[in-house]
Structure formats: C-alpha cells, structure tokens
Amino acid sequence: MDPEDFRRYGHQVIDWIADYLSEVESRPVLSQASPGDIASSLPASPPAHGEPFENMMADLETVVMPGITHWQSPNWFSYFPSNSSGPSILADLVSSGLGVQGMLWSTSPACTEMETRMLDWMAELLGLGDRFRSTGSGGGVIQDTASSAAVCVMIAARDRATGGQATRKGVSSCSQQLTAYTSSQAHSSIEKAAGIIGMGRDSLRLIDVDDSFAMKPDALREAIKADIAAGCTPFLVSATTGTTASGAMDPLEDLLEICREFNIWLHVDAAMFGTAACCEEFRWIQAGCQEADSYTVNPHKWMLVNFDCSCLWVADRGALINSLSILPDYLRNQATDAGHVIDYRDWQIPLGRRFRALKLWFVLRHYGVEGIRAMVREHVAMVQELASLIEAEPNLQLAAPCPLSLVCFSHVDGDERTRQIMEQANASGNLSLSHATLGDRFVIRFCVGQWRTQRSHVEAAWKLLKSLSA
Amino acid sequence: MDPEDFRRYGHQVIDWIADYLSEVESRPVLSQASPGDIASSLPASPPAHGEPFENMMADLETVVMPGITHWQSPNWFSYFPSNSSGPSILADLVSSGLGVQGMLWSTSPACTEMETRMLDWMAELLGLGDRFRSTGSGGGVIQDTASSAAVCVMIAARDRATGGQATRKGVSSCSQQLTAYTSSQAHSSIEKAAGIIGMGRDSLRLIDVDDSFAMKPDALREAIKADIAAGCTPFLVSATTGTTASGAMDPLEDLLEICREFNIWLHVDAAMFGTAACCEEFRWIQAGCQEADSYTVNPHKWMLVNFDCSCLWVADRGALINSLSILPDYLRNQATDAGHVIDYRDWQIPLGRRFRALKLWFVLRHYGVEGIRAMVREHVAMVQELASLIEAEPNLQLAAPCPLSLVCFSHVDGDERTRQIMEQANASGNLSLSHATLGDRFVIRFCVGQWRTQRSHVEAAWKLLKSLSA
Numbered sequence: 001m002d003p004e005d006f007r008r009y010g011h012q013v014i015d016w017i018a019d020y021l022s023e024v025e026s027r028p029v030l031s032q033a034s035p036g037d038i039a040s041s042l043p044a045s046p047p048a049h050g051e052p053f054e055n056m057m058a059d060l061e062t063v064v065m066p067g068i069t070h071w072q073s074p075n076w077f078s079y080f081p082s083n084s085s086g087p088s089i090l091a092d093l094v095s096s097g098l099g100v101q102g103m104l105w106s107t108s109p110a111c112t113e114m115e116t117r118m119l120d121w122m123a124e125l126l127g128l129g130d131r132f133r134s135t136g137s138g139g140g141v142i143q144d145t146a147s148s149a150a151v152c153v154m155i156a157a158r159d160r161a162t163g164g165q166a167t168r169k170g171v172s173s174c175s176q177q178l179t180a181y182t183s184s185q186a187h188s189s190i191e192k193a194a195g196i197i198g199m200g201r202d203s204l205r206l207i208d209v210d211d212s213f214a215m216k217p218d219a220l221r222e223a224i225k226a227d228i229a230a231g232c233t234p235f236l237v238s239a240t241t242g243t244t245a246s247g248a249m250d251p252l253e254d255l256l257e258i259c260r261e262f263n264i265w266l267h268v269d270a271a272m273f274g275t276a277a278c279c280e281e282f283r284w285i286q287a288g289c290q291e292a293d294s295y296t297v298n299p300h301k302w303m304l305v306n307f308d309c310s311c312l313w314v315a316d317r318g319a320l321i322n323s324l325s326i327l328p329d330y331l332r333n334q335a336t337d338a339g340h341v342i343d344y345r346d347w348q349i350p351l352g353r354r355f356r357a358l359k360l361w362f363v364l365r366h367y368g369v370e371g372i373r374a375m376v377r378e379h380v381a382m383v384q385e386l387a388s389l390i391e392a393e394p395n396l397q398l399a400a401p402c403p404l405s406l407v408c409f410s411h412v413d414g415d416e417r418t419r420q421i422m423e424q425a426n427a428s429g430n431l432s433l434s435h436a437t438l439g440d441r442f443v444i445r446f447c448v449g450q451w452r453t454q455r456s457h458v459e460a461a462w463k464l465l466k467s468l469s470a
Numbered sequence: 471m472d473p474e475d476f477r478r479y480g481h482q483v484i485d486w487i488a489d490y491l492s493e494v495e496s497r498p499v500l501s502q503a504s505p506g507d508i509a510s511s512l513p514a515s516p517p518a519h520g521e522p523f524e525n526m527m528a529d530l531e532t533v534v535m536p537g538i539t540h541w542q543s544p545n546w547f548s549y550f551p552s553n554s555s556g557p558s559i560l561a562d563l564v565s566s567g568l569g570v571q572g573m574l575w576s577t578s579p580a581c582t583e584m585e586t587r588m589l590d591w592m593a594e595l596l597g598l599g600d601r602f603r604s605t606g607s608g609g610g611v612i613q614d615t616a617s618s619a620a621v622c623v624m625i626a627a628r629d630r631a632t633g634g635q636a637t638r639k640g641v642s643s644c645s646q647q648l649t650a651y652t653s654s655q656a657h658s659s660i661e662k663a664a665g666i667i668g669m670g671r672d673s674l675r676l677i678d679v680d681d682s683f684a685m686k687p688d689a690l691r692e693a694i695k696a697d698i699a700a701g702c703t704p705f706l707v708s709a710t711t712g713t714t715a716s717g718a719m720d721p722l723e724d725l726l727e728i729c730r731e732f733n734i735w736l737h738v739d740a741a742m743f744g745t746a747a748c749c750e751e752f753r754w755i756q757a758g759c760q761e762a763d764s765y766t767v768n769p770h771k772w773m774l775v776n777f778d779c780s781c782l783w784v785a786d787r788g789a790l791i792n793s794l795s796i797l798p799d800y801l802r803n804q805a806t807d808a809g810h811v812i813d814y815r816d817w818q819i820p821l822g823r824r825f826r827a828l829k830l831w832f833v834l835r836h837y838g839v840e841g842i843r844a845m846v847r848e849h850v851a852m853v854q855e856l857a858s859l860i861e862a863e864p865n866l867q868l869a870a871p872c873p874l875s876l877v878c879f880s881h882v883d884g885d886e887r888t889r890q891i892m893e894q895a896n897a898s899g900n901l902s903l904s905h906a907t908l909g910d911r912f913v914i915r916f917c918v919g920q921w922r923t924q925r926s927h928v929e930a931a932w933k934l935l936k937s938l939s940a
Binding site: 001002003004005006007009010011013014015016017018019020021022031033035036037038039042044045046047048049050051053055056060063064065066067068069070071072079082083084085086087088089090091092093094096097098099100101105106107108109110111113114116117120121124125144145147148151155158166167168169170171172173174177178187188189191192195196197198199200201202203244245300306307308323324326327328329330331335340341349350351352354358361362364365366367368369370371434435436437445 | 471472473474475476477479480481483484485486487488489490491492501503505506507508509512514515516517518519520521523525526530533534535536537538539540541542549552553554555556557558559560561562563564566567568569570571575576577578579580581583584586587590591592594595614615617618621625628636637638639640641642643644647648657658659661662665666667668669670671672673714715770776777778793794796797798799800801805810811819820821822824828831832834835836837838839840841904905906907915
C-alpha cells in the first residue's frame with residue numbers, strides 16, 4: 001500500500017471510527033453473539049491473492065461488529081473503564097506510523113526520553129513524591145498492564161531479598177522459603193505473578209480484610225511473624241489502593257511501618273483508582289505511597305489513554321535493572337556502554353517496545369491537568385449521587401464503602417434476586433454491569449469512568465435498576 | 471474531543487503519516503540526537519490547561535523527529551525489520567477506535583474468535599501442521615513479543631515436568647534442580663526467561679554450535695545425560711530457527727529425537743525467520759517443527775504487521791492454561807463456566823489485551839498469501855546477490871552461511887577495520903547496519919526485510935560498503 005493509498009484508506013478509517021463513536025450510544029452495550037458465531041463467518045483459510053481494502057471495511061460491519069461489546073459506550077458501567085479518547089487514539093496512530101522500536105535508547109532516542117519525562121509528569125500529577133522521579137535513584141516505565149508490572153516488581157523484590165541469587169541460581173538455591181503478602185481482596189494478577197516467578201502461589205499469603213474490605217495491618221504483622229518463626233523469608237507486601245471488587249483502600253501508612261520493621265518491599269497497586277490522586281481532595285487514598293518501593297497506575301483505565309499503558313515506578317531503579325538486564329553482544333552500543341542513557345528493555349519482560357509515551361503526551365496536553373481533574377470529579381460526583389439514591393431505596397443496600405467512582409450494592413432478597421437484576425439489566429442492552437462477591441454476598445458493581453458518560457446516562461441506568469428492583 | 475473534532479484531527483494525522491512515509495527515504499536513517507537532547511526540549515511539568523491539537527502536531531516535527539531513528543526507511547538493514555505496512559497501521563487504528571478488551575471471550579467475542587481463526591490461518595500459511603491448530607488439542611495466541619512467549623512456554627514446560635508443583639508450591643518444592651537447554655547463539659530472551667521463572671539463569675545450559683552456528687545435537691545429548699547423572703530434571707530445549715546473530719538453523723529433527731528420548735518439551739523460536747516458511751522452497755528451515763511442543767514467529771518483524779504481534783502456538787493448550795489460569799469471582803461468566811469458549815487471558819502474562827487479530831486479518835487479506843511470498847522471495851534474492859558480491863570482493867569475507875535474508879561479513883584486516891566500516895556507513899546517514907560477534911569475530915549484519923526496500927537501495931548500500939572497504 002503506497003502512501004497515497006494509505007492516505008485515501010486512512011481517511012476512510014478515520015471517518016468510520018468517527019461515525020462509530022458518534023453513534024456508539026445507540027448500540028446494545030453487550031454483544032449478543034453466541035460462541036462460534038464470529039468464527040463461522042470467517043473463511044477457513046487465508047486468501048491466496050490480495051483483496052480490495054473495501055472488502056475489509058465492509059466486513060468490519062457485517063463480520064466484526066456483531067461480536068463487539070461496546071467498552072466505549074457511555075452506558076458502560078462494568079469491570080473498569082477502558083477509555084479510547086480522541087487524542088490517545090491519534091497519538092497511538094502516530095506511533096504506528098513511525099513504527100520505531102524503543103528497546104534501547106539508541107534505537108530511537110525520542111521514544112526513551114519522552115517516556116522518562118512523561119513518567120515524571122505523571123509522578124507530579126499524582127503526588128507520588130521525589131523518590132519515584134528519574135532525577136533521583138528511582139524512575140518510571142510504561143508496561144502493558146499492572147499484571148506484568150507485578151511480575152517485574154516481584155522479581156526485583158525477590159532478588160533484593162536473595163542478593164540476586166534467585167535470578168542467577170534459582171529460587172531453589174535460597175535456603176529459606178520466600179513468602180509474599182497481599183489482601184484477600186487483591187487483584188488475581190498478584191497470585192498469578194507468584195506462580196510465574198517460581199515462589200509458588202501457595203507462598204502468597206492472602207491477608208484478612210476489615211469491614212471496609214481493606215487489609216488488616218495486625219493480621220499482616222501476625223502472618224509475617226509466623227512465617228519468620230517457621231523459617232521463611234518474607235520479601236514483598238502488595239497493597240491495593242482501590243480493590244477491583246469494591247475499591248477498598250489498604251492502609252498504606254500502617255503497612256509501610258510493618259514493611260520497614262521487617263525490611264520488606266512494599267508495592268502499591270493503584271491500577272484502577274490511582275488516577276483519582278490527581279485531585280488534592282482524593283489524595284488521601286494513597287497517603288504513604290511516597291515511601292513505598294514501587295507503585296502502579298493504569299492510565300488505560302480511568303485516565304483517557306487507550307490500552308495498553310500501565311505506569312510503574314520504582315524507588316530504586318537499580319533493583320529492577322539488575323534483575324531484568326541482559327546485554328547480548330548484538331545489542332551493545334556506545335550510548336549504553338557509556339551509561340548515560342536508559343534502556344527500557346531492562347525494565348520489562350519483553351525486549352521490543354512501542355512508542356507509548358506519545359499517548360500520555362497527547363492526552364496530558366489535550367486535556368491538561370485541570371481537564372483530567374474535572375473528569376474525575378464529575379465521575380465521583382455521579383456515583384456519590386447514585387449511592388445516595390441506592391441507600392434511600394428500601395429494596396437495595398450498599399455493600400461496601402463508596403469513596404470514589406464505584407458503588408457495590410445488592411437486593412435485600414438475597415443473591416438470587418441481585419443476580420437476576422444484573423442479568424435483566426445487561427440483557428436489556430441499555431447498559432453493562434458486572435459483579436463481585438463481597439464477604440459471601442453477590443453484589444452488583446456500578447462503575448462510572450467512561451469519559452462519554454453524562455448524568456443522563458446514570459439517571460437512565462438508575463431508573464432501570466429501580467424498576468427491576470421493585 | 472468529540473467525534474467531529476476527532477474526524478478533523480484524524481485526517482490531519484493520516485496526512486502527516488502519509489507525508490512521512492513518502493519521504494522517509496530522504497531522512498538520515500539513524501537519529502543524530504545526543505543523550506538528553508529530546509528531554510531538554512520537553513517542559514518539566516504537565517500543562518495545567520488543555521492545548522490546541524495543532525501544538526502537538528507542530529511539536530512532532532520539532533521535538534520528536536530529531537530523536538527518531540527511521541525503522542521504516544527502505545535503507546534500514548540493521549537488527550530486524552519492524553514493518554509498519556499501511557493495512558496493519560489502519561487495522562491497529564480500528565482496534566484503538568473500538569477500544570475493546572479481549573481478556574475474556576465474553577468481553578468481546580469477535581476479539582477472541584478472530585484471533586483463534588487468524589492463528590489457524592497462520593499455521594496453514596507456515597505449514598506448522600495440525601497439532602498446533604485450534605481444531606485439535608493445540609492452538610495459537612498473539613503475545614506482545616517472543617520474549618513473553620518464551621516465559622509462558624517455559625512455565626508450561628516447568629509445570630509439566632513437576633506436575634504443576636512449580637506454580638503451586640514453588641520451584642524450591644521440586645526435589646531436583648530443573649535444567650533447560652538452548653544454543654550459545656540463542657536469543658537473550660531465553661536466558662532472561664530462565665531468570666524470571668525462578669529456575670535460575672545458571673541452570674540454562676548454552677550448548678555448543680557447529681561451524682554454521684547451529685546447535686550440536688551430540689553436545690545437547692551429552693549435556694542432558696550429565697545433568698540427569700547429577701540429579702537434575704531437564705525439562706525444556708529451546709531451538710532457534712534463524713538465530714539473531716547470523717540466521718543459523720538448529721537441526722530440529724535431531725533435537726526432536728533427543729527430546730522424545732528424554733521426554734523434554736521442545737520449543738521452537740522462529741521469531742525472525744519463521745516467516746520464510748510461507749514459501750515451499752524455504753520450508754526446510756523448520757523441518758520437524760510440526761512435532762515440537764511450541765513454536766513462535768513474529769509477524770511484527772518480517773510479515774508486514776506493526777509491533778506488537780508475536781504468534782505462539784502450543785500442541786497442548788491445556789498445559790499452558792493450567793499454568794496461567796486464575797479465575798477470580800469478578801471475572802466469572804456463563805460462557806467461561808460452560809467451557810465452550812477460549813479466554814485468552816489464560817494464555818498470557820497480562821490480563822488485558824488489545825484486538826490485535828485485526829492486524830493479521832487486514833494484512834493477510836490485503837497482500838494475500840502470494841503477496842507475502844513474493845516479498846519474502848524478493849528479499850532473499852536481494853541478499854543472495856549481495857552475498858555473491860561480498861564473496862567476490864577480496865577485502866571482505868562472509869562470516870556465516872547465508873540461506874535467507876541476512877548476510878554477515880567482515881573485513882580481512884580484522885575487527886577494528888570491520889567496526890570502522892560499520893560506523894562510517896552508519897554515520898553517513900544513508901543506511902543502518904548492526905553487528906554481532908561470531909566466534910571471536912566482529913561482523914557486520916546486513917538484513918533485508920523492510921518492505922519498502924528495492925534493489926536500488928541494496929545496490930547503493932553495496933556501493934558505499936565497497937568504497938569503505940577498499
């Protein structure tokens with residue numbers, strides 16, 4: 001496809017997306033496809049000869065769209081928001097067009113230097129403190145997801161606790177069993193990472209939570225002490241600033257004290273709700289994070305950046321690099337040898353990397369800090385109003401504290417009725433909801449974070465939920 | 471940014487990329503930036519208020535472009551090709567616009583079902599055999615890179631050898647030391663993965679190579695026997711179909727026999743050169759791969775798909791899923807519970823995932839199988855001609871066999887002179903070259919794979935190299 005054909009078809013694709021986004025609200029939010037529907041409309045083999053571009057555009061409508069669940073709908077209230085804002089889509093397009101590889105500074109200096117600067121911007125925006133800035137001994141990097149970030153952090157912490165032996169000689173060379181800690185409400189990626197890095201999922205202790213579903217510091221301390229008494233080496237605590245199920249906030253300052261006492265790496269997973277810290281009035285959610293060893297937030301959730309863009313900061317970049325660096329001869333170069341530059345391939349699992357910093361650059365400049373704050377405040381206000389309505393409704397009850405943009409609730413008649421309400425609401429096509437289990441209770445999660453969502457959408461959703469709950 | 475603004479700015483970005491691609495050939499291939507140049511032209515803090523989109527577009531030219539190394543230049547001959555073809559850029563744009571999350575089948579069925587079908591298409595294109603097709607017990611998945619694919623494969627193999635104990639109870643619970651094998655010419659990602667999964671980098675044996683830089687089967691067998699005698703558990707051999715340094719092909723059929731004898735997982739890393747297998751006449755490079763346990767190829771290298779898109783196939787998908795699956799309550803859904811669908815989050819490290827199958831769909835349909843074959847054949851022919859010229863040049867010598875699209879050579883005066891030639895050529899701005907060490911020798915790598923590269927570009931490069939070598 002030569003540049004002029006690219007120009008022509010590119011305009012068509014931009015128009016197709018603009019049209020899609022202008023009418024996404026009118027589509028049933030959840031795909032109505034059954035297993036196999038989409039596969040059965042795709043040929044069994046690739047075509048021998050090239051087809052006109054128009055064929056693919058036509059098939060987008062007929063083959064692909066029936067299998068699409070509309071995460072960009074303003075009526076999207078389930079899981080988490082996965083925002084594709086205009087400036088982010090276009091920055092990602094620039095990245096695809098340039099097609100550079102950012103594995104080393106030398107393979108495209110702008111890709112590395114802009115990323116370092118954008119992560120410093122983000123650290124300032126969220127009030128993460130100086131330890132995570134590139135100007136000191138720390139620094140930030142863009143990962144694909146908080147799951148991958150967790151693997152990297154756990155490896156660095158594992159190696160700090162074993163003097164690098166776990167990476168060089170293997171976990172089995174360590175004389176003591178390594179143990180890590182997170183709450184029973186933490187994201188599944190922490191347990192998955194424990195399996196990946198070879199410490200074993202069973203050696204991740206799931207610490208009890210209090211009534212607000214936040215980790216109990218006393219329970220953590222007891223677990224650590226018991227493990228030490230049993231001859232284990234506790235090496236990491238993963239705290240959550242906003243759990244997936246209910247948005248619960250672990251008490252970082254208390255956990256920090258415990259981690260200091262026992263010399264344990266404190267990781268903070270703020271993937272979903274960390275964005276709220278851009279507003280002074282919500283910064284309490286992560287008080288103490290400035291003294292943690294690592295911190296993750298996903299701009300690809302609530303901060304208008306399209307997937308993937310997960311930010312990870314570490315206070316000691318040397319720990320991360322020591323664990324993940326390998327320098328084969330074919331990647332050696334003057335800039336790396338001189339030690340004057342960052343090579344981000346040493347901060348992540350993959351070698352190759354896209355120019356993802358462009359998305360942060362475009363989004364932060366297009367909306368400005370105040371624009372992002374305004375969106376966050378609006379979403380929180382909408383959910384706070386909805387929570388009041390739920391609280392006042394005799395048939396419904398709030399299932400957890402609701403400090404930000406996620407409210408969990410259930411029907412007084414119990415789990416079956418609550419599930420029925422969710423399924424009926426989802427089947428209506430008018431919105432999307434997801435669920436969680438809190439305590440033993442099945443609860444509906446209602447999360448506002450799609451940037452197209454207006455008060456009218458939440459009001460319509462409430463009207464439906466109220467009638468289904470009557 | 472509302473849909474109409476998106477349309478307007480989107481057309482501008484498309485035009486910017488079309489213009490860039492039409493004149494990329496005229497730019498110096500390697501960025502001339504010094505460390506800190508790009509960072510110093512970026513403000514220290516994010517803007518308080520939003521800026522006009524025009525600002526970002528203007529800064530692309532003045533701030534970003536000086537730090538760009540032009541991987542899309544037809545004069546790109548270093549490392550590996552990282553092709554951003556038109557249909558791939560546009561498919562990725564559609565993916566950004568739809569902004570769906572493919573973590574579960576239910577979160578967007580088209581994302582999952584198209585991926586399964588595209589990986590079946592790719593398996594047919596490359597002649598991988600039925601074991602890797604989704605219709606049997608195997609199947610394919612798109613990973614970001616072959617590095618991440620290696621981690622996933624090594625975890626699955628580790629768990630197969632330990633009955634799942636390594637993931638559940640940790641590597642240290644295994645009574646025997648786990649050992650893995652790859653050649654001394656294998657990609658660094660295999661050693662990196664060995665560190666990540668907790669087996670230890672030291673327990674990856676780097677097997678000797680023969681004169682063609684391919685793994686010696688006898689040396690592999692000896693190493694395995696020695697480890698077994700020492701009480702270790704050999705669990706994985708990673709073979710390379712086309713090494714990074716010189717494109718050497720490990721003898722898969724011999725390795726397969728050894729792996730069968732000792733019940734060891736055979737992984738095939740064909741990241742760069744596997745694409746050649748789309749042509750019957752090059753399929754010899756991977757004879758035997760049809761009986762391996764896993765296989766990786768990166769369409770984001772030589773197959774016109776922009777980064778990231780690495781295809782991984784396994785013969786036993788259950789092994790992969792057992793090692794990587796975690797089902798928290800908040801992700802449970804009817805389709806998953808019924809077992810009728812694939813949830814690709816169980817085939818990879820991250821939870822979230824982009825709709826990357828669209829890129830394969832657009833590229834395979836736009837070019838067709840014959841279009842891709844024609845490109846591969848042209849690139850191979852260009853390099854074969856260049857190799858003949860190098861061979862006929864008294865001052866230069868070929869450093870390794872050159873069966874495909876990569877030729878390695880050196881100057882007869884030795885390493886210093888060879889390095890000087892590479893540095894002078896790169897400094898000219900007219901092309902990009904990279905290097906490797908083969909044996910003890912510093913060699914220049916010349917790789918043709920950028921789809922814009924024509925014979926005239928290779929001829930001009932040869933003219934320059936010849937004069938620098940005189």
